[in-house]
Every structure is written in structure tokens, then in C-alpha cells.
Amino acid sequence: MTEHLGKTGIERAARATGILPLLLFLGAAAMVPHTAAGESYRLAIAWVPGLGVNLSFMLDGLSVLFALIITGVGFFVTLYAVDYLHGHSHTGRFFVFLHAFMLSMLGLVLADNVLSLFVFWELTTIFSYLLIGFEHEAEASRKSARQALLVTGAGGLALLVGFLLMGIATGTYEISQMVAMSASLPDHPLYGAILVMVFLGAFTKSAQFPFHFWLPNAMAAPAPISAFLHSATMVKGGIYLLARFHPILGGSEAWTAVLVIVGGVTAVVGAFTALGQTDLKKILAYTTVSALGIMTMFLGGQNAPSLTAAMTFLLVHAIYKSALFLVAGIIDHQAGTRDIEKLGGLARSMPVTALGAFAACFSMAGFPLFFGFIGKEIMYKGALAEAMMPGLTTAAAVLANGLMTAVAGIFLIGPFLSGAARHPGPRPEACAAMCSGPLVLGGLGIFFGIVPEFVGNWLVSPAVLSFHAHLEHIKLELFHGINPPLLLSALTLALGVALYLARKRVNYGVCRAYEMIPLDASRVYDAAVAAVAALGRAQTRVLQNGSLHRYFYIVAGAFVLLTGYSYVHGMQVLPDIGVPVLSLREWLLILVILAAAGAVLVTRSVLLAICALGVVGAGIAVIFLSYGAPDLALTQLLVETLTVIIVSIILLHLPGLGPGRKTTGRKKLFDGVLAVGMGVLMTTLILTVLSTPLDRSVTDFFENNSYLAAHGRNIVNVILVDFRSMDTLGEIIVVATAGLAGYALIQKRRERL
Template sequence: MTADSQWLTFLALMLPFAAAALAPFLTKLLRHNAAWVLAIAPALMFLHFSGFLDPVSEGRALAGGYAWIPSLDVDFSWYLDGLSVTFALLITGIGTLIVLYSGGYLNGHEHQGRFFSFILMFMGSMLGLVVADSFLTLFVFWELTSITSFLLIGFDHSRSGSRRAALQALIVTGMGGLSLLAGLLVIWGATGASSLSALLATGDALREAPLYLAALLLILGGAFTKSAQFPFHFWLPNAMEAPTPVSAYLHSATMVKAGVYLVMRLNPVLGETVAWETILPVFGGTTLIVGTFLAVRQTDLKLMLAYTTVASLGLLVMLTGFGSHKAVEAAALYLVAHSLFKGALFMVAGLVDHETGTRDVTRLGGLRSAMPVTFAAAVLAACSMGGLPLFFGFLAKEEIYAALGFASGWSAALTLVAIVGNGLMFAIGFAVALKPFLGAPVETPKHAHEGPVLLWLGPLVLGGLGLIAALISTVSHRLISSPMSSAIAGEPVTVTISTVPHIGMPLALSLVTVGFGVAAFRMLGRLRGVMASVLNAIGWGPDKGFDQALAATTKLSFGVTRIIQSGRLDYYMTATFIALAAALLIPMIAFGEFPAAPAFPAMPFYEWIVLLIGVIGVGAVIYARDRLTAIVSLGIQGFAVALLFMLLGAPDLSFTQFMVETLSVVILALVMTRLRLSPTDHRPTSEKIGDVLVAGTCGAALGLMLLRVTQVPFNAELSEFFAANSRVIAHGRNIVNVIIVDFRGMDTLGEIAVVMITGLAILALVRIRSAKPAKAGQES
């Protein structure tokens, strides 16, 4: 990648964030025309990444970036091949149409500028995710998509449903993000690769690593939560609380495919194992069936599409994990087809809701004459979703059945799952596209009419692209399908399927699917009732389980807080000292690190006097008749230590110790002025015995630790370093002062700040104490 190309790519990655910053101001300034101006940003990004189609179609992969944290070997880098370029084009191309659609859908909304800002930030996050090369860059953008989707789902924050859906999506995908981070760290440790490009060059290193299974499960934890795989599927339909532009963009074409992107990207290094080819098809197939069955139950247009999106994501995961080149080709074709037809149908659902005031399919009908352009876009998208000939969805479906077939019992089972899932998606797709428009006109909350160009432009373009891409399949495969399939497979793959039906098993299975789909469409009302009865009989589900888990976590946190935060200082002090003693003694016991018995040295008489002063101080504290005496006596031990420092040749430490002890006594006395200082505390003998045991254990633990430390051979490296460099670097002869002021200057500053803040807090307490009697006297 040339320097100019690298710089332009960096600008393209930053452009949506710059547009997001300007969006509120441009919306206020340009009002109705803001969408046209803001759409220029994703359009320019689309043109930029289109320039990489020819290089990646030739089998080249382009890398670039800049050093981010050189000391940790972390770069802000990107990796462009058939997979990432395809995703980048979908994100920016559909993103351009979504920005325009949002301009019409939220026209006149008081927070339209904020919405534009959120959607553009999400666009930049998703784009950064799919082109990221370094693990850290990937994770940062992964988490940014969760944060920005939280803002978009909860856009209408005045409604409790929106707030709940946003929080649910954030928690589920956030937990998955932590799993992804752990997986990336495991991969980094197992292979030494800190970027995707380096990882893809390691071959079988990860598959042969002892930590392969751990890495696989952690990565799939991130991918499955992001792409709503069963049992984490529940957050995606709930996210339909967001405005329709969000549903059309995040939850059909972009964010929910981030997990699919991840498994496709890592297929060359994690795939071709029994675990990979078992876990992905099982969870993907289950998600496909669960999603389609739940879609049949719905009457809301957006929820019908949302559950089929869950099903489609399951189909993509199942195909990616099947383990053949044909399955990889099918996954690549279906991903592109799904982005086009599902984005179009979501926008159709929003347009119908915008112009009629309802999304309930049972309350809609006869809109064909009132909304002819919308009807045309819906039919185009439904034909591709149903896999009818001449559409890109047909190519994907044919390749799916060519990949699965009936070669074994396993593939036969997955083929049956695909037939049932595709057939029910056929029924739902045409239910969304036909039922609101055909039949006798139905009275709706709003008088129905065709929407403005900003609303129907997006679905018409995407629906038309599903047809055009299939008609020029040779070009589509050369630029998109083959490079993408090659990147997923990790070796060159050529896609050749065309719109001309070929007699064989795939076509026969397609006809069976269409027949099943037509039958399901005709009986949709009856199937809806059956599914409602089944779901009512089951009752509990992951969505309800999420609420129960959240409530249980809250209760547990409350209970634990009540236990460990009782509000009694003596409990806190006791727990702290017990933890200290345990932390010191348990390692000594576990690893046999007790010190050897030291030889008792001969001490001069004045050292005996200092020791005696310390013992007298301890006795004075214990047997003090009032609190003030006990507080003053606390300083005796500190003064004894200060005398030892002075006698052993450390006058600066001695002076510091004298000051600290004096201030401690004074400050404690000031604080205790809020209590009566004259009486003593009368406590039962059992409490005194407990305190003696805790205090004695802590003292013994600290004493043993200090003895053990002194018996370790002295390492003079630091001493020699400071002795050699204090004069040279810090220009000071007093090594202790140089260490405190220069080498550890930030520590010293922090300590001073702590002392200052403590002093201010104590001053405030004293002033409050002195102010209350005065106020009471004034009132009297």
C-alpha cells in the first residue's frame, strides 16, 4: 500500500467520526437538506474502498497503519482483502442509503442531529472493526460498536422499552466483548501473533496449540453474543425498540454480522477441526430453526424481520462451520444477498409504519395503489429473500444445497434444517412484502400515501441491486464473491454459479423449499396460532431469564453489601486486619517460607531503654482510663521508633517520624472531639479476647515477614544505581532526598496530596463541630 493510499485509508476511517461531530450543527443549519450533505461522507468512503476491488480480486491483501503504542508492539493497522473490502462496501454503501433514509424518517424530529451523530459514529466503529488488523484495534472498534449501538437502541430514552433493550444489548454484547478480549490474549500467547495478518500466516500453529480449545470457546463467546446465536438471540428482536433506520442498518446489514465476520476471518486458523465443525453447525442450525419458528409467531413487521435475521445469522454460522469450499461460497453469497434484501425490507417496514401509523400485518392491506414504489421495492427484496431465480438470493440458496446435500447423515440433517429454515423465511419475506399491499384496502391510523424520495430510494436501490448483482454474476463473482470466499477459506476459491438453473439436486431442493414456503405462507395465520400455543406452554425463555438473572444479581449485590458494608467501623477494622494476617501467613504456611530463628544480638543499655519506652507505650494505650490518654499514648511507640532511627544514624527519618507521630496524635484528637474523650470503652471480655487474638496474629505475621525479608540475600542493584546516578542525573549528593524528590517525585507528590486532602477534610470536620454549638446558641 502506497503512502498516499495509506493516508487516504486513514482519513476514510476517521471521516465518519468527523461527520458525527458536525452532524448536530449541520442539521440545525440545513434542516431538511442535512441528510443529503451528511450522506456525502459514507459515499466518499464507499468510493475509496471500491478502489481496492481490483487488487483484492487478483488475490492480493493490502496492509497499512501507524505505530500506536510502540513499546507494546501495538499498531493502529488495517488489513484489506476480499472479506474486509466486501464488508467495508456494505457498511459504507448501505450506510449512505441509511443516512438518506434517516433524513426522511426522522424529518422534523427535535433530536435528528443527535441521531445522525450516533449513526455515523456507529458506521465508523463498524468500519474500523472489519478492516482492523491488530488485535487491540479490533477490540477497541468491537467495543465501540456495542457502545454506539447502545446509544442508538436507546435513542428514544423516554420509553422504558427502549432503555431496557439498550441495556440488554449492551450487557450481552459487552460480556461477549470480554470473552473476545480473553480469546485474543490467549491466541497472542499461543502463537505470538498480535495482528490478524500475522495470525493468518501461522498456518496450523493455533490448531496445534494446547490452548486451541480455550481460544476457540472464548472467540465464539464474543462472536455468538454479537451475532445473536442461540441462546443469546433474544437481545436482537428486543433491539427493534430502536427507530427503523437503526434496525435496517445495525440489526440486518452491519453490527449483527460482526460475529459472523469474526468466525469467517478466523476460519483459516481455527477451522477444519472437529470442535469447529461441530459447535458452529449445531448452534447455527439451532439458531436458524428457533429464529424462523419465532418469526412465524409475530405480527409486527419489524419483529417478523428481526427473527428471520436471527435465523439468517444462524444459517451463516452453520455454513461457515460446515468445513467445505462450497459451504464457504454459499456463506459469502448469502451474506451479501441478506444484507441487500433484509436492509430493503426493514426500510419498507419503516416506510409503511411512517405512512400508515402501524406495523401490525393483520391491520394492513390494499396499499399497492397508494404506495406503488414501496410495493415494487418490497417485491424485489422478497424475491431475493425467497431465493427465486434471477435474484442473488437464488444463487446463494443453490450454493447452500450444493454444499450440504445428502453425502452423509450429518449433511442430510443440516440440509433438512436449511430447507425448513429457508422455507419459513420465504413465507415471512413474502408476508412482509405482499400482505400489507394486496387485498382490499384497510383503514389505518394515518391516511396512506407514497413516502418522500428519501424513504423509498434506499429500499428500491437495495432491492434492485439484488437483481442486478445476479444478472451480472460474472462481474459480481470476480469482484466480490470469489475474493471473499478465498479470504474465508484461506486459499484461492472461484465462484462460478449463475442465474441459469441447472438440473440437479440443488435445484430440486430449491423447488422443495419454495413449495414448502408457499404452503407456509398460505397457512401463516394458522401457524401463528400454533406457535403462540407452543410458546405459551413453554413459558420461560432466555429473555425472561435475562431479567431474572439481572434481578438475582441485584439482590445478591444488595445482600453482600449489607454484610460487608454494615456501617460499623470496628467491623471494617477487624476484617482488614484479619485479611492482612491471612495474606502474610497463608503463603508462609503453604510454601514453607518461615524465617529461621534469629540470634538475639547484644544491645547497649540505651537501646533497652528505647525498647522499654515502646512497651510502656503499649501498656499505656491498653490500660488508659480515658480516651484522651489513650490517644496521646499512641504516639509513644512512634517516638520510640524515631529514637531508634536517630541512634542508628538516620536523623532525617527520625525527624520525619517525630513529625508524623505528633501530627497523628493531634489530628486524631481533633477528630475525636466529636466524642466525649473522658470515659473509657467498656466491652465484654469476649470482644477483648478476640481483639487480642487479631492484634497478636497481625503482629506475629508482620514480625515473621520482616525476619524473612532480612534473611533474603541483599540485592544491591538499586542501591548501586542510585549511588551512581544521583549526582549525575539529579545533581544531588543526598541520595535519600534525590530518590524522594526526583526518582520518585510523582510518589512524593501523591503523598503530599493525600496529606493535604486529609488535612482539609479534618479542618472541615472541626469547623462543622465548632459551627453547630454556635448555631444552636443563636437559635436559643
């Protein structure tokens, strides 16, 4: 691509790709009136029908809400990234990954078959890996990418197990059919295992405690990626999963207890950690962890207000957090640092960015007239209405929201409002394309905050009702009257101000608490990765020590022992091995082969040994020929010829391998035993095979159909290229791979010399 298009050409093309998310967004928006009316659409394409795997998609209120977030944020991120990456040498690659991720994410939220859902789930993990590691020349970037891949990938495998168990328990892999027969699932003996596996998948993807450590590290990705994948979309994959399977797996006490506790802990721990960060992106990453915890906590609930709270907050968070990440990227891009200690006075030099940042931060802090306020109100309403642990939920929500209010203050007051910049001085405003994202998303936060009924009726309620049709419709309103939620909101703001003022002391306490914890998951992860590497090194030392002798001993020894054992073990009676009557010609052939084999043993010249082995092979080819297998004989002869040629070339080029080295007596004995063992075993095996009657049904099929169905008289070749061509395809792939790998090895050796 770089060769055909100039730098600006690629950037123009990248900008044009913004049309893809835009069109998809408009398409999803066009579906909103239908899904708001409770309709759903399903499309299924058979994929592997024999295994019940269909590429089936379903569009309902929940999918549409996610699809709008994915494509909407995707559109602004595309516009933004063109200028953010201006001059980067891999711009084309970036946009391919970006859009591939977006399509995978859309597949994830639209899939109706759990196995196709799993495929899209893993695709998002892979593109997340590629995008976190986009600046692959930095070691931190590669390490973070690998960490995210391993953590979410392991969770994905657990999820697959959960899906398969669900398939066993319900007899179907279609989510829409599972919902219909889910009433008895909590009583199923597999329910506990399913729950654990699905939770592992959701918690790793959505960065729940104790798996949350990968998300802050994923901030090594470029800012638009953090805005898109690691705040608005991919990390919400786990939330989507919990919502989608709420009607199937939810409803038990275990579900509620685990989600409320894990979500609550994540919300509080994430928010406390965010308070002490100085890097803008790390601040946002930890508040994202906290926000995901809040969503998880409310998905643990069973009543309409709780679930509405989870879905409302999902939208609230996606809007303000992606805007803030884009702002952080603009600051980094324009000012060259993301350290809040070094930034200052940005409100004056970058007024447009500041406007977006203020709108988004006020939404995050939950001020009235901003969408965040609506989210908080409904949250408290839901928490108070819960049947299990309402007090705990409310306390966690108030604390986490209070902390987020304080964090919003930290994000705004230091960098934007404090005096002139300490580090870089006044910086120019970013261009319109970069500012458009924060401005529009920030403005959306105000718009939704003023007319919450609009978004509640069209997006949030349909999403909740699509997975729980029987629940009542919860209206989102700006003012409900003076009631407990309003009082809790006021308390939250007060708590936020207090925490902001006491932030230094609180952070000191948090750091002390962290020091007291002896073991956290990130250290367990590091230890596990180190252990795998050590195991790899150890087994390489034992098995791959570079000695051809050792390799051959292992292969031949394993063959003789394992095959010999199973042969002796499985044999009922000794096979009837008779000595066949041979003609004179055959005796002569055997004599030649034996003489050549003897020459291999006796000679000191490696070259002579290779030639003698070639004679053995040629003799065997003649035997094949005399028993009416010309194809086999031809191939055998040719392979022998080429082997001799190639080995001779190698030997002629190798230094110091002229006459064979002297081997010790003990080693000779060992070699001899192994060789004799191998020979005896193979001979016995072949004679046993020959003594059992041949099943001719397959041969008959090939004989009868070779010419009629496949237009060929040479059955061997017809089998190779037609009847069993899939096998041949596999074999030629092996040949090609071996050839290229051998070439690479030879080249590497040459470079070293």
C-alpha cells in the first residue's frame, strides 16, 4: 500500500473509511423504531450444521444499543485517528485493525449462536492484542498486548467451556432458543459449572477484580484505541454477555451474590486506585475499571430499576469516557505529556477541547442536567429496590460515584484551570476533526441529560425489555421529586468534593493498603508467564539439545517401546508367520539389500554409507515393482535418488565430517540394540498385517469408481488428487512449510558464518 499511495493518499483513504461506521450507525439507527416497539429480527446461515453451529444473528433492543455505541464511537475515532497518527508509517495497518475490530465487535453483539458469539469474542481479543501492540517497537507495548491477550484469551476459553456445557444442558446453541427453555436451568446439575465458566469469560473481558490489571496496562495503545476498545466497546463485551444471559442464568442467589460482590469490589478498588494516578490515561483506565464494576454489580440485580440502571450507565459511560480518552489523546498530542503534574492552563490555550472535557467530566461527576446525573439517580433507585444486599450495593455505588466525582475534579482542575502550563507552555488547539469527537460526545451527554425520556424510551428500556420482556418499563426523568435517590445524589456530590480536597491523604492510605496486600493477580500472572518460559527452557535443554543422535534416539526409542508394548499387550495369539517361498531373483535381491546394509555398518566413509543406504532403498523399490506396485516403486526410487544427492551436498559442504568418528563400544551396543529392536518390530508388524485377511470393500469402491467418477485409470493417482485430495492438500502444505523452514534455517546459518 505504501508503495502505491503517498502518505497523504493513505490518510485520505483512511478518512474515507469513516463512511463504514457512519453507514452502519445509520443502519442501526433506522432499526431503533422497530426494536423500541419490541420487535426482533433473526438471520441464520448454516455454518457447520452437523455440529449445530450456525452463523446466526439477532437484532433486538440490546444489540441495537451496543451497535449504536460501537458504530457511533467508531465513526469519531476513525476521524480522530487520522490526525492523531499523522505521519505514522503504519497508518494503513492501523485502520485495517480498527475496522476489523469494529466488525468483530458488531458480530459479538449480534450473534445468536453461542459458538459464533465465541468466534467473534476471540476475534475482538485478537484485534485488541494487535492494537495494544500497535507501537510494537516499544517493549512495554508488546508486554501489555501479550498480557491482555493471555488474560482475556484464557477467559475466552473458559467461556467456550461454559457455552458447550450450556449446549449440553439445553440441547441447543441458539441463544433465542435457550431463553425459551431456561426456566429449569438453575436447577440443572451443570448450572454451577456453567456459571463459573461464563463469569470467568465476562470478568476477564470486562476487567473485573482480580483480573482488572490488564486494562490499565492496555493504555500502551494509541489514545483513539483506548477510547474505542478499552472504554466504549470491547471491555463492555463481558457486560453484554451478562446482560444477554441474564434471563438464562440469572435469577439464582449465586448469580446475584457473585456479581454484586465482584462488581462492588471492582467499582470501589478501581475508583480508589484512579485517585492516585498522575497519568491522564491511567486515571481514565482505573475509572473505567470502576465503571465496569458498577455495571456488573447492577446486572446482579433482578428488578427493573437495577437492570435499567446497568443499561443506562453503560450508555452514560460509553459517551463520556470515550470523549475523555479522546481529550487525553489531544492533550498528549498537542502538549507532549499526559502527566497532570506538568499540565496547566489548557482551558485558555485549547478552549474547544476544554469545552468537550468539561461536558464529559460533568457527566462523569454526575451533575444535574448532565446524562451522568440521570444514570446515578436510576442507579440509586435500583440499589434501594434490590432484594439481596441493598445496603451493600447502595454503599458501593455511593462510594464509587463519589470517588469518580473527585477524579473528574482531578482531571479538570489541574490540567485545565490551574495557572499557566508548568512544562510545555501554551499549546495550539487541535484540528477540527480531532475536536469533533469530544465536542459531539460531550454535547450528547448534555442533550441526553436534559431530555432523558427520549433516550430512555428509545434505547435503554427496549434494551432491558429485550432480555426481560416481563419487567415494567422504567421512565428516565430529570426530576422525580425529593426522594431517597436525590438525597443520595446530593450526598455523592458532597462526598466527591470532600474526597477531592482530601485526595492526597486518601491516596496515601490507598498506597499503604496496597503495600499490605501480599499477593495480587498481576504478580500471579507474571509468575505464571515466567514459569511457562522456564518450563520451555528446561524441556528444550532436555529434548532439543541440538544433537541429531539424541533426536533419533528419542524418536526411535519411543516408537519401539510404545508400539512394542501395545503390540505385545493387544496380541491375543501369536500370528501365523510363515516363511514365504521366494524365487531365485527375490533371494538375489535380498542378498544385495543385505550386503548394502552391511556396507553401511562397516564403512568409515560417510559418503559411502549414504550411497549404500541408497542401494538398500533402490532394492526395496525393485521389490515393490516385482509385486505390481509401479507407482510406489517409482516414487521410492526417486526419493532415494534425491536423498542421496541432497545428503551428499550437505556432507560435502560440512567441515570435519570426512571419515566417521570413532564411537565407543557401549554406544555401539546401544545403537545396535535400538536398530535391531526397530527392525524386528517393523518386520513382525508387517507380517502380522499380512496374516490378517484384507478388507476389500474400500479397494472395490476405488476400483469401481476410479474411471467412472474420476476419469482416471491409475487408482493410486486418482486417490491422491481426487478421492482423498484433502489429505494430499495437507501433505503439500507440510512439504511447502518444511521447504521454507529449511530454507530459513540454511539462510540463518549463512548469516552467522
